[in-house]
Amino acid sequence: MLIELxxxxxxxxGAAESVPVRAHLEVCTGCRSEATQLERLEQLLRQALPxxxxxxxxxxxxxxxxxxxxxxxxxxxxxxWLGWLLQPWLIPVAAAALLAAVMFxxxxxxxxxxxxxxxxSKKVVAxxxxxxxxxxxxxxxxxxxxxxxxxxxxxxxxxVIRDLDILESGKGxxxxxxx
Amino acid sequence: xxxxPSPTVSLHSKPVKTxxxxxAEGGWRSDPDVALMQRVRDANDSAAFRxxxxxxxxxxxNFAYRFVSNRNRAEELAQDAFLQIYRARSRYEPKxxxxxxxxxxxxxxxxxxxxxFDYQGRLEPLEGRPLEDGEEGIRELADQEIPxxxxxxxxxxxxxxxxxxxDKLPMNQKSALLLSRVEGLSYQEVAECLETTESAVKSLxxxxxxxxxxxxxxxxx
Numbered sequence: 001m002l003i004e005l006x007x008x009x010x011x012x013x014g015a016a017e018s019v020p021v022r023a024h025l026e027v028c029t030g031c032r033s034e035a036t037q038l039e040r041l042e043q044l045l046r047q048a049l050p051x052x053x054x055x056x057x058x059x060x061x062x063x064x065x066x067x068x069x070x071x072x073x074x075x076x077x078x079x080x081w082l083g084w085l086l087q088p089w090l091i092p093v094a095a096a097a098l099l100a101a102v103m104f105x106x107x108x109x110x111x112x113x114x115x116x117x118x119x120x121s122k123k124v125v126a127x128x129x130x131x132x133x134x135x136x137x138x139x140x141x142x143x144x145x146x147x148x149x150x151x152x153x154x155x156x157x158x159x160v161i162r163d164l165d166i167l168e169s170g171k172g173x174x175x176x177x178x179x
Numbered sequence: 180x181x182x183x184p185s186p187t188v189s190l191h192s193k194p195v196k197t198x199x200x201x202x203a204e205g206g207w208r209s210d211p212d213v214a215l216m217q218r219v220r221d222a223n224d225s226a227a228f229r230x231x232x233x234x235x236x237x238x239x240x241n242f243a244y245r246f247v248s249n250r251n252r253a254e255e256l257a258q259d260a261f262l263q264i265y266r267a268r269s270r271y272e273p274k275x276x277x278x279x280x281x282x283x284x285x286x287x288x289x290x291x292x293x294x295x296f297d298y299q300g301r302l303e304p305l306e307g308r309p310l311e312d313g314e315e316g317i318r319e320l321a322d323q324e325i326p327x328x329x330x331x332x333x334x335x336x337x338x339x340x341x342x343x344x345x346d347k348l349p350m351n352q353k354s355a356l357l358l359s360r361v362e363g364l365s366y367q368e369v370a371e372c373l374e375t376t377e378s379a380v381k382s383l384x385x386x387x388x389x390x391x392x393x394x395x396x397x398x399x400x
Contacts, residue, residue, distance in 0.1 A: 046361070
């Protein structure tokens, strides 16, 4: 019954809920005293709590924020058919597509002949090879170093070096057979 | 008041004017504010949104102020609440009175604010500037030529004391009490705002009023 008293005093209870509370208050002196205190408390809460007026610039500050919000929305909508390019979700997709293009480029070029003429000059190949070739060439061919992955332009060199590895391994086989 | 003439504090002789209206007949379907918000949603009606802002911004600022006890932050929170509602206008689906929706947004923002920062001991003096002690503020007020200056001072003291007790309450008790008793929401609406049940709201308010009765016993006798 006590839990219903604050609601009864403040008029928050419905008619059906109020009936038993009212009946109880007629016979319970302690609850009547408590109800009197709660009435006073309700009055204090309604009247004594500090109330402020918003500052003079409040409404105009909000109007500015709302205008900025609206302008941003209109700008986003105004990009037309190119607007989709600015979508945030496109960033990881574009990054993944770029990475995939970089990763698959050496394999596509392996079957072609575009780089074949370069292999005729071992001197040029050696110059390209020097800065990036690791100690273990076969490992290098299967696992491109990180700087190669991060700098797509190095793949030109990487492709040449890998093809050189293949040629060298073939030469070694020939020599061993000859021996 | 210093150089900032804009903020004013109403005192105990002035009724709290920010209380929302009682539920209209027919529930939220006949709520004119719901119709305004639907116009904002369907037609990007900025005039309708400005009307809602003008109607409730004072109440929302005061509600937030009673949580954070800081005028500037309360104003920012109120603006954030309205902006959040504006941004989400396309997803607005009326299921309750607009004020219930509004207070749910504001309450969440205030509770998040209180969770992020420790507001204990950061109660701003009611006159809007730091006071070295309470006596100085009271004397300055009494010096003003106001007919009921003594009553006003007493009202400021009482209001400050009540606010301090409210600030000590657990956040959910304080939210339920303010929404019900100060903002005038029904138990059902408070339950919707706090995403709980009506019986839980009754329990929260009962415990809050028990604490207030103990802390303010001398004012209630």
